[in-house]
Amino acid sequence: MAVSGFEGFEKRLELHFFGDIDDDDGNNMLGLRLLDFESLEQVLLAVQCTVVAAVGNPFFDAYVLSESSLFVYPTKIIIKTCGTTQLLKSIPPLIHFANNLGLTLQTCSYTRGNFIFPKSQPFPHTSFQEEVIYIEHNIPDNLCYRKASVMPSKLTAHSWYVFTATLLPPLKYPSHATFTVEVCMTELDRLIARKFFSRDSKTGDLAGRDMTELTGIDTINAGAFICDFAFDPCGYSMNGIDGDRYSTIHVTPEDGFSYASFECVGSVYDDPDDIVETLKKAVRVFMPATVSISTSRCSREVWTKVARALQPLGLKCQSFAMDEFPAAGSFGAGGFPRVLSLVSSNSGFSRGTLPTIGGGGSCICYYCYC
Template structure:
């Protein structure tokens, strides 16, 4: 817990691996729980709940989420965790199951309390330096950029990607959407506080929060693994085939924050995707939010987001886009309520 308040904005690291026969033995899913816990302790977080399916394993962490596929790992953590310190241990652990790193993508928003972040998260410059120093030499194509308004004020999106000659971080048919919301509606945020002297488990209270807040209605088809923290806060991972979605909430008044992330196919019904975004925003009614969409270059799946947000009383404040090696195009849009 930072002295100024809890930092809700997550740091997100996505790593891609390759090998002679990466599907054999489930690849990274062969890593035992002790190995995963040891890496998480380096980052300064722990597993609080877990579930898996035929495609990947999902972990709800004390600070956000971890997803382990046979040849891919996504880890995102909030607070003052040192996420990038997981890079080397993850690469070394992957080598024990015959896999080598072929691609990396790191993203985050603008911290609410940047002054309390420990190295290497003290600045984006420091983060990029740490990544450059710790990535293997075969990742020759690298790029770092900050998307957002040119002025110092305003929400920004920080992106670093790196890949080798063979790696494609963004599949031809997929997209990733990361939504960050602040200044949540106070009445709605109160639903993410536990009752006084509530002695139920975090799992049972989490299921209740999933239902009463409307989060379950966001994607009824997903297998949900949820957890409620004490005295407040909530995390959820949703599994639907090989795709995941995740929600994290810090509901305290002075620094309220919620995030929603999902992956999907650009060939899905775009109107259905936009309805999903509407459902997410209605759960929290934030005063400010940003939407970062990563798609294959040349795909305009992100279009329609601004119009959808306008129907919810949100006004587009800024838009920026950039292309990254092996990772497609990132479109970053920042919105605020019309009352601001």
């Protein structure tokens, strides 16, 4: 492992707002999408990143950033940033601009995995304790249902850090029809990682398109419109839009700290096998040595299928941890999230036993190949 390098593990912030975004005829339901580009630039300036590509549809806007992605819905914003960005510094300006649009913060969710280079992180990301203090200082006091927790794993490098805050008691929080799956992959196959280095000095969207097709990323969800971007001298990001759902991939290919992430949204009304196939395709693209998967608002059926999806790739369930949070963002909407840790190896693979998972909630699992 390199002593220092680019931090691939993302910080993820999800903010939900409420307010009257309709006129008397029920039109103009743009909400947060009315934020002009100048306002978004101010937010990203605080975070220390910029927009490099953008795409939108009738449901939401998706921005590829110099460090990961931003998604803007009428009443929801999701920001993922990697490197040494200061993601949490986006909270004050986002609340300010939302208030100017007549919107009020309802839930805040902050999650991240273990940094590869934690000592390189700037304030307020120097520790989870500092992150929690910063968030609590910058969100309204009426988001009084709060919880911060670290879910450990037998893989010491794979803990998960979660903070949620919401206005509503968990039992009164509305249920959601969608769920989120996040996949974090490290130690990518070297031959595959090389495909994410720029060639012939080509960068930008054209080089990004080449990488998308060369690696098979375009086959993960063939129905999505992909906005992709290649960085110099290496690295890749893409956002996919498919109706009201997004998917996103970010790749740091350098040897010694290679990393790729995949995130997508599913629906409780979908065939659970669809999300399982999507997950398997994403993992197969990168062939990583270690994979960690987090799911939120998943039913027992969906989660069990997701957890078992990697078994044919040579994975064994080894350990798990569970926790519950106030309903907020990607952790906790619809009830009490739970977190599950799994470790698997393709060295003498055995099936293993999946722990029982009830109801909707959040689960995090860890896999590794030996």
